[in-house]
Amino acid sequence: xxxxxSTNANEFIDNEEILKTLEYAKEHKNDxxxxxxxxxxAENVKGIxxxxxxxxLECEEDDLxxxxxxxxxxxxxQLYGNRIVMFAPLYLSNYCVNGCTYCPYHHxxxxxxxxxxxxxEIRQEVIALENLGHKRLxxxxxxxxxxxxxxxxxxxxxxxxxxxxxxxxxRRVNVNIAATTVENYAKLKEAGIxxxxxxQETYNKEAYKRLHPTGPKSNYEYHTEAMDxxxxxxxxxxxIGVLFGLSTYKYEFAGLLMHAEHLEASKGVGPHTIxxxxxxxxxxxxxxxxxxxxxxxxxxxxxxxxxxxxxxTGIIMSTRESAKTRKxxxxxxxxxxxxxxxxxxxxxAEEETEDENSAQFEVVDRRSLDEVINWLLKLGxxxxxxxxxxxxxxxxxRFMQLVKHGKISHCCTPNALLTLKEYVLDYASEDxxxxxxxxxxxxxxxxxxxxxxxxxxxxxxxxxxxxxxxx
Ligand code: SF4
Ligand code: SF4
Numbered sequence: 001x002x003x004x005x006s007t008n009a010n011e012f013i014d015n016e017e018i019l020k021t022l023e024y025a026k027e028h029k030n031d032x033x034x035x036x037x038x039x040x041x042a043e044n045v046k047g048i049x050x051x052x053x054x055x056x057l058e059c060e061e062d063d064l065x066x067x068x069x070x071x072x073x074x075x076x077x078q079l080y081g082n083r084i085v086m087f088a089p090l091y092l093s094n095y096c097v098n099g100c101t102y103c104p105y106h107h108x109x110x111x112x113x114x115x116x117x118x119x120x121e122i123r124q125e126v127i128a129l130e131n132l133g134h135k136r137l138x139x140x141x142x143x144x145x146x147x148x149x150x151x152x153x154x155x156x157x158x159x160x161x162x163x164x165x166x167x168x169x170x171r172r173v174n175v176n177i178a179a180t181t182v183e184n185y186a187k188l189k190e191a192g193i194x195x196x197x198x199x200q201e202t203y204n205k206e207a208y209k210r211l212h213p214t215g216p217k218s219n220y221e222y223h224t225e226a227m228d229x230x231x232x233x234x235x236x237x238x239x240i241g242v243l244f245g246l247s248t249y250k251y252e253f254a255g256l257l258m259h260a261e262h263l264e265a266s267k268g269v270g271p272h273t274i275x276x277x278x279x280x281x282x283x284x285x286x287x288x289x290x291x292x293x294x295x296x297x298x299x300x301x302x303x304x305x306x307x308x309x310x311x312x313t314g315i316i317m318s319t320r321e322s323a324k325t326r327k328x329x330x331x332x333x334x335x336x337x338x339x340x341x342x343x344x345x346x347x348x349a350e351e352e353t354e355d356e357n358s359a360q361f362e363v364v365d366r367r368s369l370d371e372v373i374n375w376l377l378k379l380g381x382x383x384x385x386x387x388x389x390x391x392x393x394x395x396x397x398r399f400m401q402l403v404k405h406g407k408i409s410h411c412c413t414p415n416a417l418l419t420l421k422e423y424v425l426d427y428a429s430e431d432x433x434x435x436x437x438x439x440x441x442x443x444x445x446x447x448x449x450x451x452x453x454x455x456x457x458x459x460x461x462x463x464x465x466x467x468x469x470x471x
Contacts, residue, residue, distance in 0.1 A: 188233070370429050
């Protein structure tokens, strides 16, 4: 029985409710009156439910689809302005006891080079990332209680925060590790993590069982209920996601939204972020096995519908996607991207040779961080290295209230400009620097008077060599 407040995965991701939703959406796919009504409701920027969003996703009428895209762009602009938050993944270890058939880190893969970073190697990676200009990391690790126990992750977080170069420091560490216990989540919270990220991979239990034949991750319920335990352990910000291409996208889309509704209903706070990776080729993975891949156009539609359904949630896109796809995705909903990523263990400090391959997936957008920043500036976006909320204690419900009341932009834009200024002075190439300075001057002019003066003051201080100002 569908119950968004239930603590049981099979009730808040109720298979029957998803099937009924898909049926309902199919039945109403070109129901003009209903679609117009849903869009009208969505204009309030309070979100829509999984059934309504599924109807939008199914719609095939060109003019209505145009309206869907227009609304997604409008919501994106209203809540996020032209800011794009930057981050980088940092792979700590690819040892893993699980058997996920789509991931090259699965324990049966003998072709992949297994690697686990020592604390000194982590320091080197962090220095390399700081020298590029990164301030926000997402650490990634396989599940292996012997090679990568929680103590290793906790020690690594400590090392990352403690590693500082001249003006470089990592100010927020998000963590993407396997589902664990409330006690362990409490320890992660104590270590000062930002968001706890865990992808569901697929909400379809049957497909889940097939794709996760062995290892602790094969327990669908334990995995699906992880965010509840994370929040019980005191973690305020959680990030969900599916791996599009594993099962049918309509099912995943409804499941994602039901998960968001569940967190909101039972914990009072929806997901902080939603990630939208698609299956990519990798060493030791037979990509032909995954026949549910989605085309670019459909992928954009999913992002637009997510933006409309959960306006307050950040949408993350990685370098799995090409510059072209990322450009369109940024317009219709994505608010956070990675740049200059390495998906191998130890790939920032040292380039890997071919026979050393330890990467989780093939990177498509291979541009350097500076090239990505330059590109964003050219497109009129403000690349932001802001990490202010977490450091000011604006997490969980406090953060959501600000976003929902449209107040967060008073912090985000000046913070984006301040952190871009730091990037421009410390790390940018000449051309990026010029573009960045121009954009900062233009954007400062547009700031509301009550924050403009302080922003100019902080920018002057940054020019004089001081760092780390925030609203
Ligand atoms: Fe391990 Fe995660 Fe890869 Fe599964 S997806 S094999 S749990 S690293
Ligand atoms: Fe994110 Fe908060 Fe910074 Fe805005 S002010 S970009 S919400 S960390």
